[in-house]
Amino acid sequence: MEFFQSDTKIQLAWDQVWGQVKPVSAPGRRRHSEYKAFLPPQVEELAQELNRLEELSRALEGDPAGSSALSYLLANVRDVSLSLKRAQGGSVLDDLELYEIKRQLSLLAEIKEELKRQKWEHLLPVPADLCTPCLKALSIGQGGRDSFYIADAYDADLAAVREKRIFLETTLAEFKNKAEEKLLRAAGRGFGPGCEISVSRGEQAVIAQLAAMRELKKTEETNDFVKFRLAENETVRRQRQELRKFREKEETYKARVRQNLSQVVAEHGERLLKMQEVLGYLDLLLAKAKFCAGFGGVKPHLSRENVLRFKKGRHLLVEKEVAADGYDYRPIDVCLKPGATIITGPNMGGKTVSLKTIGLLAAMAQYGLLVPAEAMEFRPLWFVASHLARAEIPRGLSTFAAEIVFLQNAVEKSGTAGLILVDEIAHGTNPQEGAALAGAVVERLHSRPAYTVVTTHYPPLARLQGPRQLRVAGLDEKKVRKYSFAGREDILRRFMDYNLVPWQGPADCEVSGDAALVAETMGLDAEIIARAKGLLKRGWEDLGHD
Numbered sequence: 001m002e003f004f005q006s007d008t009k010i011q012l013a014w015d016q017v018w019g020q021v022k023p024v025s026a027p028g029r030r031r032h033s034e035y036k037a038f039l040p041p042q043v044e045e046l047a048q049e050l051n052r053l054e055e056l057s058r059a060l061e062g063d064p065a066g067s068s069a070l071s072y073l074l075a076n077v078r079d080v081s082l083s084l085k086r087a088q089g090g091s092v093l094d095d096l097e098l099y100e101i102k103r104q105l106s107l108l109a110e111i112k113e114e115l116k117r118q119k120w121e122h123l124l125p126v127p128a129d130l131c132t133p134c135l136k137a138l139s140i141g142q143g144g145r146d147s148f149y150i151a152d153a154y155d156a157d158l159a160a161v162r163e164k165r166i167f168l169e170t171t172l173a174e175f176k177n178k179a180e181e182k183l184l185r186a187a188g189r190g191f192g193p194g195c196e197i198s199v200s201r202g203e204q205a206v207i208a209q210l211a212a213m214r215e216l217k218k219t220e221e222t223n224d225f226v227k228f229r230l231a232e233n234e235t236v237r238r239q240r241q242e243l244r245k246f247r248e249k250e251e252t253y254k255a256r257v258r259q260n261l262s263q264v265v266a267e268h269g270e271r272l273l274k275m276q277e278v279l280g281y282l283d284l285l286l287a288k289a290k291f292c293a294g295f296g297g298v299k300p301h302l303s304r305e306n307v308l309r310f311k312k313g314r315h316l317l318v319e320k321e322v323a324a325d326g327y328d329y330r331p332i333d334v335c336l337k338p339g340a341t342i343i344t345g346p347n348m349g350g351k352t353v354s355l356k357t358i359g360l361l362a363a364m365a366q367y368g369l370l371v372p373a374e375a376m377e378f379r380p381l382w383f384v385a386s387h388l389a390r391a392e393i394p395r396g397l398s399t400f401a402a403e404i405v406f407l408q409n410a411v412e413k414s415g416t417a418g419l420i421l422v423d424e425i426a427h428g429t430n431p432q433e434g435a436a437l438a439g440a441v442v443e444r445l446h447s448r449p450a451y452t453v454v455t456t457h458y459p460p461l462a463r464l465q466g467p468r469q470l471r472v473a474g475l476d477e478k479k480v481r482k483y484s485f486a487g488r489e490d491i492l493r494r495f496m497d498y499n500l501v502p503w504q505g506p507a508d509c510e511v512s513g514d515a516a517l518v519a520e521t522m523g524l525d526a527e528i529i530a531r532a533k534g535l536l537k538r539g540w541e542d543l544g545h546d
Contacts, residue, residue, distance in 0.1 A: 026079035028283025297370025345472030
């Protein structure tokens with residue numbers, strides 16, 4: 001079962017939050033892109049992940065620069081898994097691939113030392129395996145350097161052929177250099193490409209000197225210039241032919257060495273692939289720790305009970321927006337158990353943000369992240385599914401039809417412990433039918449193992465027996481009256497209490513007047529508001545009558 005679908009990710013702004021976790025290595029970025037939530041059978045692995053993350057995050061809170069050396073080393077780690085798999089498949093690796101594998105092993109040794117210095121070695125899921133036999137094989141004749149080349153020490157035949165090749169190259173270079181010295185004295189410049197030189201017809205004295213040199217031969221003559229080329233005698237031609245043969249032999253022997261080294265890599269392929277996984281894990285863990293340290297995250301407590309509870313929970317993106325506008329963010333407390341919870345409250349009362357906060361914290365916890373709250377307790381879920389305000393509507397469906405499709409899927413999935421979030425349930429049709437449909441759906445979901453949270457404007461839902469009833473605390477009327485001279489939206493944002501409090505009965509739901517107070521705060525005509533309050537108290541019988 002997939003933890004959450006793409007539309008739920010979008011509604012909870014999950015990609016924007018997860019995108020703030022930024023690994024610096026190729027294996028870490030690959031692990032980040034493929035990362036999945038921990039599901040209920042993986043509770044032990046999740047517990048270990050959270051413990052490691054909490055320790056590392058606390059260390060970074062105390063010393064933010066403490067990981068700089070480790071981050072620098074990880075940033076140099078490349079993804080060599082494709083080369084490793086090629087070797088395992090029988091392919092011969094080239095020099096660059098062999099170098100990168102050797103470099104990975106050298107980096108792993110440095111990383112292991114840095115972890116030891118920081119006393120963080122135990123944060124790895126398995127001990128770092130330096131694969132010494134492979135590193136030794138890739139270091140023969142390298143003089144302790146990180147670079148890689150096929151040294152003479154790898155093959156005696158290679159060494160002998162290479163020695164002869166170098167001798168011939170040196171001999172031919174000396175022949176050319178001697179000729180070029182004479183050329184410089186005669187023409188004031190050396191050979192160009194192809195050991196050629198062109199001389200203008202106006203330089204007759206130079207042309208005469210070059211024509212007299214036995215090391216040169218005339219190859220082209222026009223009205224504008226005369227071209228000469230280095231003349232090779234029989235000895236030089238024979239040496240050049242021998243050089244070609246020795247170069248071919250050298251490549252043959254080097255290919256033999258590459259094949260042998262590729263076999264060594266293949267033999268240790270699984271260990272080396274595991275090394276890649278460990279480096280990716282460490283990089284992602286460090287990135288998660290930096291992210292969590294940045295917002296002061298706390299470790300969620302894994303409970304044996306079926307509960308999802310947090311205190312002073314915050315939605316990171318909403319909090320950032322609110323702070324940017326100069327307002328204080330209001331965190332919320334939530335306690336959910338299997339079955340349905342209904343939240344009522346006016347528009348602009350924060351119901352949708354409450355749902356987003358619940359979904360985001362649940363997702364963060366199951367992705368092995370610390371959470372933005374004072375405390376959190378939960379039991380891992382199988383899925384999170386949401387249908388929030390402004391949800392993307394599949395092509396060809398009305399808003400209401402799209403919601404029905406979601407609700408049907410939610411009912412089908414509710415037999416397992418998951419989290420279902422529905423904003424303004426059944427609001428896309430007429431109120432009477434919508435309330436009836438919403439009530440029937442909520443009754444069904446309340447009897448299932450999933451945690452369901454719905455928000456609504458329908459008063460009848462607040463009368464349902466069984467589901468837990470909450471409402472948004474709402475506006476502080478005394479403060480609104482006191483500061484009525486301030487900007488309308490400013491008043492609403494400063495004095496709206498977004499906490500979720502227990503519903504106290506029908507009067508609390510139907511006569512709380514939050515909607516009227518919001519309308520009044522936003523400047524709706526006073527006579528309209530007075531009339532609405534009267535209708536709310538006396539009922540609807542006199543609507544349309546004076």
